[in-house]
Each structure stands twice: as structure tokens, then as C-alpha cells.
Amino acid sequence: MRAGRSGVLTLRGEAGIGKTALLDYLSACAEGCRIVRVAGVESEMELAFAGLHALCTPVLNHLDQLPVPQRAALCTAFGMSAGPPPDRFLVGLAVLSLLADAAEEQPLVCIIDDVQWLDRVSVQILAFVARRLFAERVGLVFALRTSDEKHHLEGLPELVVEGLAAADAGQLLDTMVPGRLDVPVRDQILGEAGGNPLALVELARSGKPIVAAGGFGLPMEMPLTSRIEQGFVNQLDPLPAETRRLLLLAAAEPIGDVMLLWRAAERLDIGLGAAEPAEAIGLVEIGTRVRFRHPLVRSAVYRAATTPERREAHRALAHVTDARFDPDRRAWHRARAAGGPPQKVGGQLERSADRAHSRGGLSAAAAFLQQAAVLTPDPAARAERSLAAARAKLDVADTVAASKLLAAAAAGPADPLRSARLELLRAQIVFDEQRGRDAPPLLLEAAKRLDPLDPAMARDTYLEAMAAAMYAGRLGAGPDEREVAEAARAADHELGPGAADQLLGALVTRFTDGYEAAVKPLALALRRFGEPDAGGTDRRWMWLACRLAQDLWDDDLWHALATCGVRVARETGALNLLPNVLNHLAALNIHCGALETAASLVEEVDSIVEATGMPPLKFGAAMLAAVRGDKHQTLALFDWGRHNVTVRGEGSALARIWWLTALLYNSHGDYGEALTAARRADEHEDPILHSWVRVELIEACVRNGGPLEEANAALEHLTRATRASGTEWALGTAARCCALMTGDEALYLESIERLGRSRAVLELGRSHLVYGEWLRRENRRMDAREHLRTAHETFDRMGAIAFAERARRELSATGETARKRTKEAFSELTAQETQIARLAAQGHTNPEIAAQLFISPRTVEYHLGKVFPKLGISSRRQLRAVLSGTEDAAACG
Incomplete structure (x- = not known):
């Protein structure tokens, strides 16, 4: 430091x-x-x-x-x-x-x-x-x-930190015990302590080892922590009652505020001299702050007290804690005091929960509500408070406590709306924990029960059930997307103008009337999410909107939603949204050919997920690995992923892994393996990836000499979907697949022209590659070189090593050696240095960059100090010029 x-x-x-x-x-x-x-x-x-x-x-x-x-x-x-x-x-x-x-x-x-x-x-x-x-x-x-x-x-x-070596432990014990211990007793103490120095010290201080010399031994059923704490408890016993009460006050209020401690002591008529006996034996030190000799002293003091004694201490501390400057802590002490008539205390705790929630203390709110439920005598009110506490526990990702509170809420008197909310929360717990096969039937049943009781909540639940069914895919144990959509349609709700309601209506059309019928309403619904008046509740679905934009083959909409989602998440600090939309933004950058930018986004996603304990989000990481083309590393990642998602029943992820496996093998020219993987992906019929899978299947089938009827069926499906979409990305990709089947040169040229007007840099490179391969096989070497050279340069610049090698081999077969690309200066930068350099080149200040990347301004300054020498520049003004020739990260977010 x-x-x-x-x-x-x-x-x-x-x-x-x-x-x-x-x-x-x-x-x-x-x-x-x-x-x-x-x-x-x-x-x-x-x-x-x-x-x-x-x-x-x-x-x-x-x-x-x-x-x-x-x-x-x-x-x-x-x-x-x-x-x-x-x-x-x-x-x-x-x-x-x-x-x-x-x-x-x-x-x-x-x-x-x-x-x-x-x-x-x-x-x-x-x-x-x-x-x-x-x-x-x-x-x-x-x-x-x-x-x-x-x-x-x-x-x-x-x-x-491990225990003391046997010799050191023995030496420590010998220094702590006056006189000589019997050898069996000494060995027993050393063996039980296991080299734990505090255990040795406290067992010796307690006097128990001396008693044990009679041959009765030490009690072995107590866990080590309890034995250590018991040693401290034994030191508390001889202290005056007033001293023990003062220590309990200090243990119940851990901020160490001396003035607060003495105000609470005064309220309990505890004198200033009460601390002296505890200080004399070194249990506590009261100076500018209160400090126990060891944290286990505090624990021992608190656990040794009776329930009435603890309540008395918390009541006194609540009384002397300033409600203006520390209302949460005051409310907590009042909750721990738990005195007075139960109904009155329950109401106070509920109000404390509201106050804690308004300040963002969701865990405190959940704890207050939980205790309020316990102290509420009326069964209906107790059930309602238990349900509210369970909802709060789920908000802080404590699904275990939420499940226990759900059981308490279910024990209350029957109430139709409360029962439906119980079912919904139970289903949401399952979805949050697994995101797999078990959630869709539970969510659908909850939606049906909410239909006549709370239509708005029912519509949100149908949307959540549809998302859960999409996650589960072919591994689902209950309703698929179509069944959920049919149930939502049968409910005949009047949809509101909000983005979430419009998305529900579009998905109902998507899964009942088919893809072609849903393209227009789905595009309209997705655009609602990017509008300024889109509400915060609706924007929690932006991750799903990003995913569905890919289903429409609309990379402009994908770009708009992903960049808007990241901006909103960063501006508001939306923890639940940011890593999800970053994941889709990473995939978009891969689609755009900006693999370095994608890598930095994947790194940020992993960092956020690791820091918060959220479930892994690996779509961007898996796509990046496949496109980069490192076969060994990618297949190892996919093996882990297949096991993980199969256990949880997340069929969409399994389909995605097989699709990316097919892409990986196609990039290497291993068409037999690619065809096998594409068929495995096709079996899952994932609604979002189905058309993308057909792209890999067609190329693998044609190049491997597979059954023409299989390739024709795949092309027919792909053509219907891409014509309905009508985007340049969709039509350009379909034209390439059709050209592969027919050898129609005009279709190759159409594919290159259309994809050149889209953001699909990866697909454009692939079209140049297969057209160059076709030209070489037609013995048009000069024409072939132009397109193979373009493909090689595109993939080499991106860092798609397997596609680049495939293009190099084809180019060599025409008699031309691929020129090695000059190493760009920015390639020497780390992922975070690249991200910081780009933001600085865009004119952002260090604090602004720090706020966007969740780092400190000093770290930004440090990294820029590394960036400048690597790029051979000395100021921010030179960054834009240096980076202008690199991949266009701004175009993809």
C-alpha cells in the first residue's frame, strides 16, 4: 500500500x-x-x-x-x-x-x-x-x-490459519498450567484442542484440566467453539451481577460507542465502577471505544444471559439510541427487546420494517417482519405478515428462510388471494434456485389462480411462466411455451399499454399462431422497452427483450435494447438487470466482430456474478469461446456446462451449447462432428435458436455430403423465418445457406451485399469464406483470392482463430500466402485497459469511467498510466486517433 x-x-x-x-x-x-x-x-x-x-x-x-x-x-x-x-x-x-x-x-x-x-x-x-x-x-x-x-x-x-504444531502446543499448555499434569490428561487436552491456541489457553484457565486429573476426562460432546465460549463463561461466573449486566449491554451493542454504553448503563442503574472487575481480568477494555478481548467473549456473554436479561439490555439500548441518526439500529434493539403486548409490538415491528425498507435495508425489513409474525396473535394477520416476510427474504436471496416463512403463512386461515400469492412465491423460489424444469408448472398454476383475484399480478405471472418454460425447453417437466401461451389467451385479460403487457400479448401470438404472425407485434412490444416512458417495473424484463430481439434477427433492435439496458442499469445501479444485459451486449459484440470488447464485457459479467453470488451467466462467455475457436478449451467448458444445465433441467442452455459446438466444429472444418452437434441442438427445438441451428446444420450437411432431404428441410424452415423477419441479417444469412445448397453465385453475392448493410460482421466473414471456397472449386482462383483474403483479414482481426485458419488454408490452395496482420497496438492492452481506453477516448472523465465500470478513479488513473506507454502516446487527445483504426466498439455498444 x-x-x-x-x-x-x-x-x-x-x-x-x-x-x-x-x-x-x-x-x-x-x-x-x-x-x-x-x-x-x-x-x-x-x-x-x-x-x-x-x-x-x-x-x-x-x-x-x-x-x-x-x-x-x-x-x-x-x-x-x-x-x-x-x-x-x-x-x-x-x-x-x-x-x-x-x-x-x-x-x-x-x-x-x-x-x-x-x-x-x-x-x-x-x-x-x-x-x-x-x-x-x-x-x-x-x-x-x-x-x-x-x-x-x-x-x-x-x-x-492452522493449529500449532504438537511441540508448540505442548509448550503453550505447560506455560498455562501451574504444576504438572498427568501424562494421559495432558495428552487428552492436547488431542482435544487439536493445536488450537485459544482452546488450550481457555481450557487451562477454566481449571477443568486439573479436575480432569482424577481420570474422568473432558466432556467431548461439546463443539470446540462452545468449549472455548464455556471457558469464557466460567470466567464470568465470579464477576458481580452488575458487571455481567454491563458486559451484556456491550455485547448487545457492538459498535463500541462508549457514551451509548454508559447512557444505557445509567438507565439500568449500573454504576461507573461496574467495568473494573472485567477489565482487571482482561475480558474487556473500555477506552475511547469498547473492545472485548476476543470476539468469543462477546458471544459467550450474550449466550450466557437469560432471555429476560437480553430483552432488558436491548430495551435500554433502544431507549438511548437516537432515532434520527440511527433509526435502523434503534428499531432492531426494539425488535430484540420484544416486550409489551404482542399485538402492539407486532405493529411496531411492522412499522420498523417499512422504515427499514424505505432506506434499502431489505434484510432488516425481512427480520422485523419475521419477528412481527411470531408476535402476532391473530392468525390471519400472522399469516399475512409471514407472507410479507417471505417476500422480503426472497428479495435478499434467502430462499431457505423464505420457504420456512411460507410454511408459517400457509398455516393461517384460508384466503383465496393469499393462497394464490403463496403459490406464486413458492414457484418464484424454485425458479430463482434452479431456472430449470420444475418452475414452469408451478408458475402457470399460480397465474391461473391469480386470474380472478389480481389480473395485473396474473399477467406478470404468465409472462414469468413463459420465460421459465423457455428456459426449461425440452428438459421441462411441465407445460411448454405453447401451453402457457394458450392459458394466458384463455384468461382473456385486457392488456395495458405497458411494455410488459405488450410483450405478453406478442409472446402469446408467437407460441400459438406461429413465428410469422408474431414478428410485427413482437417488434412493436420490444421497442416499447427502449422508450423514455417505459416504467422501472417493465424494464426488469429488458434481458428477455434482448433475447427476443435475436429471435427476430433484428441486430439493430438488439443493439438498441442492450445498450439502453446497460445504460439504465448503470445509471440506476440495477443489480438484477446489469449482468443480464451485459451478457447479451457481449453476445452482440461477438456478432459484430468486436471480440476484444466482448471479452471485457464477459469479464465484467463474471466479476459481478462472483461478487454478488448470482447464478452463472455464460451465454456471452460460451459464444466467445466458440467463435475464438480454441477447441480444447471450448469443449472442456461445454462439457461442464452440459452436466450443469442437465442437472437443473435448463434445456435452452443445453440447446445453446450444442449449437455453439456445431459452430465450433464448422469453424475448424470438422463437418461430420458439426453435423452431429447440430442435430443434437435441433432436437431441442429451442424457439430462439432454432433458425440459428439450421444455419450450422445446412453448412455441415452440405460440406459433409449429408442427406439432401435433411438440408432441404432445414433450408425451408430457415427461409420461412428469415422472410418473415425481413432484416438484412436474416435475408443475407439465408441467401448464403441457399447458395451453399444450389451453387447459385448470385445468392453468394446477395448474401455479401445484405450482410454488409447489417451489424453481422461474423456472418459477413463467413459468407466471403464460403463464396471463396466455391470459387476455388470452380477453378476461379483469382476471384477466390479476393474473398478468401477478405475473410482471412476479417477473422484474423477479430481473433476468430479457427475461421482464420480455415480461410488461410483455402487461400494457400489458390497459390497465395496469407499476409500476417500487423499487430495492432491495442491488442497489447488487457480487457480492462481496453475498456478504460475506449471510454477515455470518448471524452469521459476518470470519475465517470470509474462509475461506469464500478472501480475507483485512482484505478482508472493507474490503468491509463499503463495504456499510454503501450500505445506510444502521452495524452488522452491522442487516444481517439490511435483507436480509430481498431474495431468499432461504439457501433456495438
């Missing part, structure tokens, strides 16, 4: 293994750095942004330096101002900028202990920040317990 670079490290190990001691050592050795240290607290695991707030509080004096949208998002998240729920991406970017600004004054080391007890939102955002630190002089060091559960820090640099 002193050298101007950031660093991230995760310490992982069992409780008491020494992680906190290592953090103490780091803190002591970080000379010249500012230290900010926090620890997760078990009682606050569901209080959204709690850990993040504690970490950022010492550097909030830099808040005014943030861009307005970031500042507003952070203030709302921390309860410092009211506003709509902030998106976590925007909050993450704000935290990144805040830490980077603070580090400008002095290198900053952020130490976060007990991450396993940190609230989920804080962990997600800190993982997001950690993956984007580069040149900010910020260090992030996490410590968490080893467990079998996945955590959001996976993939970050990690150090596993």
Missing part, C-alpha cells in the same frame, strides 16, 4: 485458531497506515448495512467528496437520509470511492473480523469492493471461521 497498490487477504480458520491475534499483529505492524477495525456480531446478522456502517463511520468525513448518486445511496443505506431503497451496486461503488478518498491522505488498512457474523449485505458489498481494489492504497483483511457453507469472499486471496 505504501507503494501505491491495494491488497486483499482472507484469513480462514476455526474459532480460536489465532486469526484475531494475527489481526492484532498486523495492526501493530502497519506503521504509517490508518487502521479501521470492525467485527461481525451474531445478534446483528440480519441488520442490513450494520457492518458496513461500522467500518465506514471513521471515514465519513470524506462523504462530501463522493458523486451525488453515490453519496445519496450511502446516506440512505446508513439511515442518514430518507429515500428509495438504494441499489447495492451503487452503495458498493460509494464505499469503494469513500475508502479510496480516505487513503489519499494516508494508506488505509481495514480489518474485518468474524465475517461469518457480518450481515449478508455488508459482506456482499465488501466482496464487491475487494474485487475492485487496485491502485487505491487500501488494504482489506478479512477473518472468518472455517465452515462448509459458501461465502461471498470465495476467490479472494486466502490464508488458511
Whole structure:
């Protein structure tokens, strides 16, 4: 960090293994750095942004330096101002900028202990920040317990902290126990502790090993963490009751605010001297902040208290917490206090949930609603609150808790609308968890039940059921797209003017009346998503709109929707939308021949998915691998993908993998393998890819000498679809396929002409290639060279190595050696450097680039410092000229 670079490290190990001691050592050795240290607290695991707030509080004096949208998002998240729920991406970017600004004054080391007890939102955002630190002089060091559960820090640099060696453990135990232990007892203690230093220390301090010398041994049924905590509990027993009550206050309020602690203590008539006995034995230190000797001391104190004692502590803390400056925390303490008449408390918790939701604390809102449901005596109201809590849990991706709350809601009295909403939420949980075969029948049944009860919700559910059926494809266990469409049509809803309603109507036509009938209404519906008055609710379907634009063979519409979707997602920080539309924008850039741009977008998608724990989004990555043509790497990726999607029942992804496998083999000229793969893809009859599959099948069939009737049937289908579409991309591709079948030169020329007027650079290169191959076979070598040279240059420039090699072989057969392309300067740039260079060439400032790419301005500055020497320039003004001769990224987004 002193050298101007950031660093991230995760310490992982069992409780008491020494992680906190290592953090103490780091803190002591970080000379010249500012230290900010926090620890997760078990009682606050569901209080959204709690850990993040504690970490950022010492550097909030830099808040005014943030861009307005970031500042507003952070203030709302921390309860410092009211506003709509902030998106976590925007909050993450704000935290990144805040830490980077603070580090400008002095290198900053952020130490976060007990991450396993940190609230989920804080962990997600800190993982997001950690993956984007580069040149900010910020260090992030996490410590968490080893467990079998996945955590959001996976993939970050990690150090596993292991136990002491046998000799060292024995030496430590000998120093802790006065006198001599019996050898069997000593061996038993060492064996049970397993080299865990805190276990050795606390077991020795508790006096239990001495008692065990009688031969009774140590209790083995308690987990190690509980044994360590019990050692601390044993040290609590001799303390005065007033001291234990003070420690409980400190354990229940983990921000370490000394003034807050003493105000709560005063309310409970706890005197100033109550801390002395605990400080004397080193359990706690009360200075400028409250700090326990070890996080497990806090846990032991809280767990050792009775339920009434905990409620008393939370009630006192709620009373002294300022509702204006920290309303979430005050509401949480009130929830934990859970005193008073149940109906009244339930209502208070529900209002607290509303307030937390308005500030973006979805996890806190869910926790409040969950406890409100428990404390609600009226069965109908309890069921309604359980359902609301389940919906909130699903919003924060906690499907396990949502399922449990659904069961509680289902136990309430029968109510038709509530029962239908229960079914819908149950189906949405299945869809979110799997995106496979099980969701379509559940969603369709939910839509039917909602028909007479809530038509607007029913229409949204029919659309979701259709999307789920498209995902499931041939692997689905229930209704296909047509069955869902027929059910939606039978419901006879009056469609509104909104984009989502119009899309539902167009898809009903698509899957009942056929492709040709749906082209016009589908195009009109998709264009509604890009209009300025398209609502935020409708825009959550923009990922589906991008996918359907490809079904129309309309790359202009695809471009408009993908670029609009990315812009909207970046401007609003829409976490659920951004990676999906980036995925389709990456595929569009491949279609346009801009593989380098696509690679940077794929990298961004992977980064977002990894940081947030979303399911993988691999369409762009798979298409990029296939077009680049590295057979070994691509087939390995596809083998993994086939297993993954088959288990989940995502048939559309399986069809896509076989289609891309056929494309890969065609690029290599392995036409037999391509034909086999195309037939496998064709079996799935994916509505979006069906025509694209026929393109690969026709080329493979013709080149492999396959059955003409098979190729003719494929061409007939392709021709019907492309004529209905009527775009240059569609007609140009169909003309090439027809030329392959008939050898009609006019069709080759038509294909090149039409595709030249579209964005389909990849398909244009393929048309030049097959036309050149045909010309060579007609012994027209001079004519063949022109088109083969164009194809080779196109594919070589793109980085489509297999297609380029196929063109080179054909060109060599004409007697001409392919000229090696001069290496363009930009090819030396990394994917992120390329993205930053292009944005800078477009005139964006460093903060603007940082906001778009979710990195810090200092990282932008660092990368530009690498870009300029690689390109042989010294200023931004020269970037546009240098990049003007490279692939046209602007044309594709």
C-alpha cells in the first residue's frame, strides 16, 4: 500500500485458531497506515448495512467528496437520509470511492473480523469492493471461521490459519498450567484442542484440566467453539451481577460507542465502577471505544444471559439510541427487546420494517417482519405478515428462510388471494434456485389462480411462466411455451399499454399462431422497452427483450435494447438487470466482430456474478469461446456446462451449447462432428435458436455430403423465418445457406451485399469464406483470392482463430500466402485497459469511467498510466486517433 497498490487477504480458520491475534499483529505492524477495525456480531446478522456502517463511520468525513448518486445511496443505506431503497451496486461503488478518498491522505488498512457474523449485505458489498481494489492504497483483511457453507469472499486471496504444531502446543499448555499434569490428561487436552491456541489457553484457565486429573476426562460432546465460549463463561461466573449486566449491554451493542454504553448503563442503574472487575481480568477494555478481548467473549456473554436479561439490555439500548441518526439500529434493539403486548409490538415491528425498507435495508425489513409474525396473535394477520416476510427474504436471496416463512403463512386461515400469492412465491423460489424444469408448472398454476383475484399480478405471472418454460425447453417437466401461451389467451385479460403487457400479448401470438404472425407485434412490444416512458417495473424484463430481439434477427433492435439496458442499469445501479444485459451486449459484440470488447464485457459479467453470488451467466462467455475457436478449451467448458444445465433441467442452455459446438466444429472444418452437434441442438427445438441451428446444420450437411432431404428441410424452415423477419441479417444469412445448397453465385453475392448493410460482421466473414471456397472449386482462383483474403483479414482481426485458419488454408490452395496482420497496438492492452481506453477516448472523465465500470478513479488513473506507454502516446487527445483504426466498439455498444 505504501507503494501505491491495494491488497486483499482472507484469513480462514476455526474459532480460536489465532486469526484475531494475527489481526492484532498486523495492526501493530502497519506503521504509517490508518487502521479501521470492525467485527461481525451474531445478534446483528440480519441488520442490513450494520457492518458496513461500522467500518465506514471513521471515514465519513470524506462523504462530501463522493458523486451525488453515490453519496445519496450511502446516506440512505446508513439511515442518514430518507429515500428509495438504494441499489447495492451503487452503495458498493460509494464505499469503494469513500475508502479510496480516505487513503489519499494516508494508506488505509481495514480489518474485518468474524465475517461469518457480518450481515449478508455488508459482506456482499465488501466482496464487491475487494474485487475492485487496485491502485487505491487500501488494504482489506478479512477473518472468518472455517465452515462448509459458501461465502461471498470465495476467490479472494486466502490464508488458511492452522493449529500449532504438537511441540508448540505442548509448550503453550505447560506455560498455562501451574504444576504438572498427568501424562494421559495432558495428552487428552492436547488431542482435544487439536493445536488450537485459544482452546488450550481457555481450557487451562477454566481449571477443568486439573479436575480432569482424577481420570474422568473432558466432556467431548461439546463443539470446540462452545468449549472455548464455556471457558469464557466460567470466567464470568465470579464477576458481580452488575458487571455481567454491563458486559451484556456491550455485547448487545457492538459498535463500541462508549457514551451509548454508559447512557444505557445509567438507565439500568449500573454504576461507573461496574467495568473494573472485567477489565482487571482482561475480558474487556473500555477506552475511547469498547473492545472485548476476543470476539468469543462477546458471544459467550450474550449466550450466557437469560432471555429476560437480553430483552432488558436491548430495551435500554433502544431507549438511548437516537432515532434520527440511527433509526435502523434503534428499531432492531426494539425488535430484540420484544416486550409489551404482542399485538402492539407486532405493529411496531411492522412499522420498523417499512422504515427499514424505505432506506434499502431489505434484510432488516425481512427480520422485523419475521419477528412481527411470531408476535402476532391473530392468525390471519400472522399469516399475512409471514407472507410479507417471505417476500422480503426472497428479495435478499434467502430462499431457505423464505420457504420456512411460507410454511408459517400457509398455516393461517384460508384466503383465496393469499393462497394464490403463496403459490406464486413458492414457484418464484424454485425458479430463482434452479431456472430449470420444475418452475414452469408451478408458475402457470399460480397465474391461473391469480386470474380472478389480481389480473395485473396474473399477467406478470404468465409472462414469468413463459420465460421459465423457455428456459426449461425440452428438459421441462411441465407445460411448454405453447401451453402457457394458450392459458394466458384463455384468461382473456385486457392488456395495458405497458411494455410488459405488450410483450405478453406478442409472446402469446408467437407460441400459438406461429413465428410469422408474431414478428410485427413482437417488434412493436420490444421497442416499447427502449422508450423514455417505459416504467422501472417493465424494464426488469429488458434481458428477455434482448433475447427476443435475436429471435427476430433484428441486430439493430438488439443493439438498441442492450445498450439502453446497460445504460439504465448503470445509471440506476440495477443489480438484477446489469449482468443480464451485459451478457447479451457481449453476445452482440461477438456478432459484430468486436471480440476484444466482448471479452471485457464477459469479464465484467463474471466479476459481478462472483461478487454478488448470482447464478452463472455464460451465454456471452460460451459464444466467445466458440467463435475464438480454441477447441480444447471450448469443449472442456461445454462439457461442464452440459452436466450443469442437465442437472437443473435448463434445456435452452443445453440447446445453446450444442449449437455453439456445431459452430465450433464448422469453424475448424470438422463437418461430420458439426453435423452431429447440430442435430443434437435441433432436437431441442429451442424457439430462439432454432433458425440459428439450421444455419450450422445446412453448412455441415452440405460440406459433409449429408442427406439432401435433411438440408432441404432445414433450408425451408430457415427461409420461412428469415422472410418473415425481413432484416438484412436474416435475408443475407439465408441467401448464403441457399447458395451453399444450389451453387447459385448470385445468392453468394446477395448474401455479401445484405450482410454488409447489417451489424453481422461474423456472418459477413463467413459468407466471403464460403463464396471463396466455391470459387476455388470452380477453378476461379483469382476471384477466390479476393474473398478468401477478405475473410482471412476479417477473422484474423477479430481473433476468430479457427475461421482464420480455415480461410488461410483455402487461400494457400489458390497459390497465395496469407499476409500476417500487423499487430495492432491495442491488442497489447488487457480487457480492462481496453475498456478504460475506449471510454477515455470518448471524452469521459476518470470519475465517470470509474462509475461506469464500478472501480475507483485512482484505478482508472493507474490503468491509463499503463495504456499510454503501450500505445506510444502521452495524452488522452491522442487516444481517439490511435483507436480509430481498431474495431468499432461504439457501433456495438
